[in-house]
Every structure is written in structure tokens, then in C-alpha cells.
Amino acid sequence: MKIAIVDDMHRDRICMVSYIKKYFSTRNVPYEIVEFSSGEEFLDQFVKDDYDLIFLDIYMKQKDGMETAREIYQKDPNVSIVFQSTSDEFGVASYAVHALYYLLKPYSEEEFIQAMDKYQQQKGFEEPVLDFVSERAEIQLEYHNIYFLDTIKRKTAIHTKDYVFLTSSTFSEISDILLKDRRFLMCRRGVLVNMEAIEKVESEMFRLKNGERVPLHLRNKSKIKQEYLSFMTERMHLQE
Known part of the structure; x- marks a missing residue:
């Protein structure tokens, strides 16, 4: 499973990485985490079917998360997107790109697990x-x-x-x-x-x-x- 974290806040990426590692420590699922500090950096290398799950911050400099998500969805409508934001104002708009989940910062580990469990319910963690x-x-x-x-x-x-x-x-x-x-x-x-x-x-x-x-x-x-x-x-x- 390949996971992208797209967030311009370094400390938030560190938190997400730790949650992901802990989540998979009790699951026999091979995975890879790739970090990006901007939507532009991610989109420059993004190709269809490369990622399974993308954690995407909404408030970023230059290209924001919603605009980045629209371009992601145009290239690969099957990839799962979990939004992260300090505000819930984009909750309704996230449905336009079929977002899997919406995490409101600062979120707890329990809330993160809920997002991952929803991914598991919809897509599963099957061995490739x-x-x-x-x-x-x-x-x-x-x-x-x-x-x-x-x-x-x-x-x-x-x-x-x-x-x-x-x-x-x-x-x-x-x-x-x-x-x-x-x-x-x-x-x-x-x-x-x-x-x-x-x-x-x-x-x-x-x-x-x-x-x-x-x-x-x-x-x-x-x-x-x-x-x-x-x-x-x-x-x-x-x-x-």
C-alpha cells in the first residue's frame, strides 16, 4: 500500500507518519509512506494508479488542497483522499472530489483510526x-x-x-x-x-x-x- 502525505507543516507530517506506523504495526500489510510539502511537489510526480491513499492538507501556500484534489481526481478518480484542515468550511466541498474522510486539525489518534478503518471497509488491505x-x-x-x-x-x-x-x-x-x-x-x-x-x-x-x-x-x-x-x-x- 502506497500512502502520500501532502502538508506544508512539517510537524503535522511527523504526527501523521507516527500514526500510520503505529496503525500498521499490528497489521500484516506492506506499506510505503511518501511525504510532500506542497500540492505542486506532489502533482509534479503524480501518475494514475501510483498511490492508494492520500492525506491532503487544505490550507497550503500557492496551490491549496481543494485545487490539488481536483487535479488528482481528474487523473485518478479511484485513489482515496483524506482531507486535513483547521476548519470544517470545506467539508461539503470535499464531496465533489469524493473524499473518503475529513480530519479536523488537531485530530486525535482515535479520529485517525476512524479514517483508516473507513478506508479498510471500502477498499480493504489485500495483499497485492x-x-x-x-x-x-x-x-x-x-x-x-x-x-x-x-x-x-x-x-x-x-x-x-x-x-x-x-x-x-x-x-x-x-x-x-x-x-x-x-x-x-x-x-x-x-x-x-x-x-x-x-x-x-x-x-x-x-x-x-x-x-x-x-x-x-x-x-x-x-x-x-x-x-x-x-x-x-x-x-x-x-x-x-
Whole structure:
């Protein structure tokens, strides 16, 4: 799940991040938080289907939250928007962009949870699924079952714990989809690994939980290992 926080008040973004982390600490839901300090900054990189949920402040300098929301809705009417404001005067106007919820600052953790629970009721926190065709069969594979990705005989190989699916979809097509999820890491050209499947970091390899090993890019191995360490550190903090 990918969440954006668009707010020009740094302290309010910090508060929201802490609430989100605490909310998901008891839920087995992979997520990513991206912060933006203005509507312009967010819209400059926003593309359809990139975000699941957007927390959007209304009173911001230059482009305000309502104007930003209208542009978001034009590009992606399916994304969920939760407004945040120090005033309730835009409550009615928020319906025009099909806002999910309206948080009145300063809001409590309980009010935040109500907004998240409403999202769960409407959209749910389902594990992402990769759709592809293998040996003429349509396959739906939940992300947590994917260990790593590489190529075998000019076909993309999707490795699970004890099975390998071959598909004619290109490596770049599938890796571009999976890389939107924080769990996946490109460890060398043509090899993508699910960091949740890693059991041990070796000198030039990642050893996976099923005993398989995936090679690291030799020149960038320190950077790749650091990325994995950062991922694991984030996960440990969520359990605190």
C-alpha cells in the first residue's frame, strides 16, 4: 500500500507518519509512506494508479488542497483522499472530489483510526497480486509468495518457495510492477529479489529462506546490502 502525505507543516507530517506506523504495526500489510510539502511537489510526480491513499492538507501556500484534489481526481478518480484542515468550511466541498474522510486539525489518534478503518471497509488491505500467463494458464500470485525474478531461456522466471513459473512477459514489464512495492530490490541486472525472502547476507550473494542464492552486482554490492539493511531496520522499528 502506497500512502502520500501532502502538508506544508512539517510537524503535522511527523504526527501523521507516527500514526500510520503505529496503525500498521499490528497489521500484516506492506506499506510505503511518501511525504510532500506542497500540492505542486506532489502533482509534479503524480501518475494514475501510483498511490492508494492520500492525506491532503487544505490550507497550503500557492496551490491549496481543494485545487490539488481536483487535479488528482481528474487523473485518478479511484485513489482515496483524506482531507486535513483547521476548519470544517470545506467539508461539503470535499464531496465533489469524493473524499473518503475529513480530519479536523488537531485530530486525535482515535479520529485517525476512524479514517483508516473507513478506508479498510471500502477498499480493504489485500495483499497485492501479480497477474501473468504461464504455460497458457492465467496465474495470480500474491507478492509474498514471490522469492525472486530472473530469466531462463529467454523467458522471465518467477521463483516461489518451491516452484518456478515461466512467462513470456518481459523481465522489465514484471519488475516495473513489483518495484513499486517496497519489498522488492534489484540486486543485479536481470535479478529482482523479495527482501522478505532473504535469510542471510553473504559476501556476494543473498541466501533465501528456501536455500537458493541470488547474486549481487559486484560493484554495487555494498549499496545493495545497505538497502536491505535499511529495509530490515524499518521493519524492526514497526514492531516497537
